Amino acid sequence: MLHPLITRLTSQILDGTPLTEEQGRLLAGLESDHTTELLFAANSVTRAMGHRPFTCSITNAKSGTCSQDCRFCAQSGHYTTGSPNHPLLPLDELIENGLAMHKAGASCYSLVTSGLMLSSDEITRICACIETLRSRTTLELSASLGLLNNDYARRLVQAGLTRYHHNLETARSHFPSICTTHSYDEDIATIRLAKEHGLKICSGGILGLGESWAQRIELAATLAELDVDTVPLNFLSPIPGTPLEASPLLSAHDALKSVALFRLMLPQVSITIAGGRERVLGDYQSWLPLAGANGMMIGNYLTTKGRNLEADLRMLEQGKWI
Template structure:
C-alpha cells in the first residue's frame, strides 16, 4: 500500500491504523512532502479549514515536587525560573480578555505541581467563574492529578477542556519521570473524560525516544479517544537533565505531525513548544497535518510566533480560526 492509497482508505472506508494493522515502514519511509500533502487531505476531510488557537497563562510557577527531566519547573532541576504562588484573579482575567480580543479560541490556566488543591484550587475556580461570566473565549485547565470532584467543580465553573500530557510512550516514560507513572496519567485522563471534559493530551518529542516510542504514543492517544493532541519538540533548558540533548530535526518534527494525523485522523493535532524548529514557525505543516496550535507565550519559554503573525499566517494559507467562517469537515 502507498501513502496515497492509505489516505484514500482512511477517508473512503473509515479505515483506522491500529497496533494490529500498523505498517510502520510505510509511515517512516514515505516521501515526506507527499506524506504531508496526504496528511493535508486527511485534515481537510475531517477538520475542514478550521484551525484552533489556544493560549495559556502560567498560573503558579516552580517548586514542583515531580522529577520530569525536561521541565524547568521541577524543584530538583536548578533552572533559575521565576517562582510564585497562584496569580491574582484580575491578572488572569486580563490575560484571558487580551487573548480573546486578539482572536484566540481558548485560554488555559496551567499550574506547576503534582496537583492544584486547597485554597489555590478555590482561587482557580473563582477566576474561571468570572471569565465564564464575562468572556466568550473557551476555557481550559491544566492542573495535574486532580480528582473527580475537582473536575466537576471546573466544569460547573465553565471549563470545557482539560490538558494532561502522557509525554511519551509507556515504555519510555520511566526514563523521563519517576515520581509518577504512565498509569497515573491514563487514570487521570479517564476520570476527566468520565466527568465530561474534552481531553487535550500529547507529549514531547526529541527527548531521546525512538520512532517506535513516537508511534506508540500516537496509538495510545487514539485508543484513549483523545480529541486534541499537542505535539511539543524539546527545547533543552539549562539546569535540567536533558540540557545537552541534541535538537530534533525539522524533518523529524514534520514527519511526526504527519504520522499523528494518520493515526488520529479526526483529532486536532496541535503544535506546541518547539514550533521554531520548523520553517516559518510551523507554517509548512499547518493545514498539512496540524489543525491547531498554541500561540503567544508558552509556559517558561517564549513562543516562536505571535498571535498576530499566526492570524496573518492563516490568511496566507486560506485557513481560519473562526468557526462561523469555516468550511467544516466530516468531524464537525
Template sequence: MSDLLVNNPWEKWAEKALEGGWIDKDEALRVLESKDDELLLLLHAAYRVRQHYFGKKVKLNMIFNAKSGLCPEDCGYCSQSIVSNAPVEKYSFLKKEVLVEGAREAIKRKAGTYCIVASGRGPGKRELDSVCEAVQEIKAETDLKICACLGLLTDEQAKRLKEAGVDRYNHNLNTSREHHEAITTTHTYDDRVQTVTKVKQSGISPCSGCIVGMGETNEQIVELAYELRSLDVDSIPVNFLHAIPGTPLENMDELDPGRCLKILCLFRFLCPDKEIRISGGREVQLRTVQPLALYPANAIFVGDYLTTEGQLVKEDHQMIRDMGFEIEGEEC
C-alpha cells in the first residue's frame, strides 16, 4: 500500500466499520466537512467497506408509480402533494394487471427488486387488495423481490402485505426529527418511525432513507444517519433533492457533486453492511461524477422515478460495466 493510502486519515474510519464498530458523531461531521481535495481518499476508504460486504455487485431497483398525484400531504419536496402546482400526471390506483406488467418490465431492465409506489397518506382497502393480488401473481410468475411504498401503515396492513409476499417496505424518514416540521406538517416524524417499526415487526425487510439538500444542516444529516442505523433498516435510499418547479422547495439549490459523494460515504461508514442506494436526483446533482458514487453505494434505481425522468437504462448498465462493477443477478 502506498504512503498516500497509509496516511489516509479516512482509513481508520474504514477499519472501524470493518471491525464492527462505528464512527462517532464528531467523526461523522468530519466526513461531511472534509475538504474537496480529500475526496478521492475518502472514496477509497468507503470503497474498502463496500467491497468487503458487496464485492463488485450493483443491485438494480425499478420504481413503478401505481398512483400519481392526488396526495393530501404537504411535503414540500413532492410534486404530487396538495401544496404542489407542478404539472404532473394524476391518476388513481392502477389495476392489478398493470402492476403485473410493470414487473415484467423490471426484469427486462435487469432489476432484482420491483418497487410498487403510490402517492397518499396510506393505502385504502381496495388499494391494498390490488397490491396484494398483484404481488401474489408476480411472485408466482417471477423471482423478483417486491418492495411496496404506500405511506403510513397499520399493524394489520403490514401483516397483509407480508402474507401476500411483499419482501420489503419503503418508508423514508426523509430528514431529521429537528428539521421535519420545516418539510411537512400533515404527519409527524414519529408517524414515520412507527411505520418502519411496524414493518419490521411484521417480518418485512425495512427500507428507509433520506432526501438531502432540503435546507438541513450537517448535524441534522448526521442525526438522521444515526437514527437509520438505530432502526437497523436493511436498505437506505439516499435521494438528492430535485427541486421541481411548482413545489415549495423549487428554489432550493445547495448541493454539489462533491457534497453528495461525501454524504454517501458517511452512510457507508455508519451502515457498512446495508444496501446504500443512489436514488432520486442523482442525475441532476451528481451529474458527470455519477460513476464515482458506486464506490460507497451498491445499488441504484434504474429508469424513471415517480414524476421525473431518469437516465436511460442502457446508460445505467454501461456506467456500471465501465466502472468494472457487475449487475447483481446478471450472468457473467
C-alpha cells in the first residue's frame, strides 16, 4: 500500500493540479522506506502523461579555458583539471559528428560549447552546421552555447535550431556557492529569450553539489515556473582539480529518489538523464525509467561512444517501463 501522502498527491497530479513547492518538500521528507513507492508513483505519472523514450547526444564543440568558475566543472579556466582544451571545431567535424550520432540512433543532437558566450563568428559556424544537418538528417537540432542575445537567437532559429539547452545547474539559493562569475538571473534571462524566439527549452542541473533536498525541490519548482520542455539531470562525478573534487557521490537511492521527485514536480516535461549516471547508479541505471526518466543521453563524448551506445540502446530496448 502506498503512503497516503503519495496516493493523495499522485491523484492531484493526475487530475491536472501541479504540486506546490511545499508539497514537493513533504514528499522529499518521507523516510527511505517509502522511496520505492515514490518511484512507483513517478512511473505511473510518466505513463499517464504519455511520455515516450528518446535519446539525445552531444558533441563537445568547444572545450575548456572557460572564464567562469563553476566549482564542479572540468572546463573552467580557474582550475587545473587536465580536461581537453580546443577552440570551436571545424565545420566539417561538427557535421561529421552529427551524422555519426544520427546513424547511431540519436533523436536529438546538441552542439555544446564552453564559455559564457560565443563570438559572432562562432555563431556563424554553428549556424552553418545546423543548416547542413537540417538538410541531411531528421535529427532534432539543439545547442548549448552559453548566454544568448537577440541577434544570436534570431540567427540560430533562422538556421533551423529548434531547441536551446541552458542548465540552471542548481537552486537559486545554492547557486552563489557554485558559481560567482555570473548570476542566476543571467541564466534565466537566456532561457526566457530563447523561449521568446520560439525555441524549445532544455534546462536542468547537476545533483550532488552539496544542495539539500529542499533545494532540489526549489530547482524543480523554478524549472516548472519557467515552463521548460526537457529537464536534463546530471549526477556529480567529482573531477580532480575542481573545488568539488572531494564531494561524496550521491547514493543510488538518493539519485533515484531525486529523479522521482523531479518527475512528480514536472509531470509534463521530458526528463533525460545525462552525466554521472554510470558512476552513481552502476547496476541501478536500468531503474531510471521506473523512477520517471524517459530520456537518456547516449554516446557521451565521442571518445567513449562505442561501448556506451551499445549498452545504452540495449537498456532502452529492454526496458518496458514506459
